[in-house]
Amino acid sequence: MTAPAAPRPLRERLRAARLPAFGGLRGFWSWWGQSLLAWLPRSWRRVLGLDRGRLLLQLDVQGVQLRVQDEDGVRDVARLPALDTLPSADVAMSGLLARSLQDLPRWLVLPASVALRRRMTLPAAAAERLRDVIGFEIDRQTPFAADAVAYDARLLGPGAGDAQLDVELIAVPHEATRLAEAALGDLSEHLAGIDVLDMDGVPLAVNLLPPERRRVQADPMRNWNLVLATLALLAGAAMLWQILDNRRTAADAFEQIANQRARAARGVAAQRQELVDSVQGQVFLDQARAGRPTAVEVLEDLSRRIPDDTHLEKLAIEGGRITLIGRSSEASALPARLEGSRLWRAPALAGALQSDPRSGRDIFTLTAELATAPTKPAEQRRDPNR
DSSP, rough: OOOOOOOOOOHHHHHHTOOTTTTTHHHHHHHHHHHHHHTTTTHHHHTTSOOOOEEEEEEEEEEEEEEEETTTTTEEEEEEOOOGGGGGGGHHHHHHHHHHHHHOOOEEOOOOOOOOOOOEEEEGGGGGGGHHHHHHHHHHHHOGGGGGGGEEEEEEEEETTTTEEEEEEEEEEHHHHHHHHHHHHHGGEEEEEEEOTTTTBBOOOOOOSSSGGGOOOOOHHHHHHHHHHHHHHHHHHHHHHHHHHHHHHHHHHHHHHHHHHHHHHHHHHHHHHHHHHHHHHHHHHHHHHHOOOOOHHHHHHHHHOOTTOOEEEEEEETTTTEEEEETTTTGHHHHHHHHHHHSSSEEEHHHHEEEETTTTTEEEEEEEEEEEOOOOOOOOOTTOOO
């Protein structure tokens, strides 16, 4: 037997046992996940079943010492008397431990004196299948054959050179593990692994039990955790859907309000434009009316210019045009008499003169254009909202 490696604190040992497989994606993912979970409060990790610890079964001359190992270290919790005096060690242990401790994975721990430990350097590529690789080194590193010992390897860290690993081989003869399992009696049927103590009485965090015999301890909170996780996912999805639905409802309501206000604004703009057009039209008509002579002014000027022997039968003022129909003995001279007035312009006879045999006068039709004074363009009112 060689001298064991120098003892180290428990936290350092656990950290070394959980180092990632260098260069392996799976090892990096495991290390990364554990590093993230380490930030969670301890109470949360326990609720999620991430820090349950393990129950250690240690044989001695007085029976079986029951110990619990977790992040706080290793502590004694109970002791079973000599197993040959008990009808059922499993039942007796259940009566001594709390329910939370009974569900912990059970590990048999062997004393340091029965284990052979060898420290060696391996290539970093061996990290993915470390236990299989170390099995080929048993014949060279120990006086036993590979099928004569229960063995495991633990990763201590990177080696001295590049792409190397510092590894320790732990081997225990099958005879020692068989005797220990036989001493446990019915407790050996539920083992999750077999570990070895170092010289300080602290487990090395290895598993000498063959993989096919390792009992996977079911987490009693696993189903509840799955249910809670499912409910959390459903609640999160429902919350996101509700938020999306609320946003859609708010967007539809905002669109309706915007459309209503837009229609109201268009209506107000149309009414304002109608008012502006009406005002501008009224101003234009007023200005146009103010620029034309009145009918009284036209009649007064005509009465001064038309000779006495002229008789008017019709006087019409329509759309800026004056029409005179009547009888006169000087009908041909009437346009010249009407020339020069400021109230109209371009007086002229319309059509040929016709003689009236009864009166001896000529029937005439005379037209002229009303004179319109120049008007200023209507001022358009500026809309302050434009």
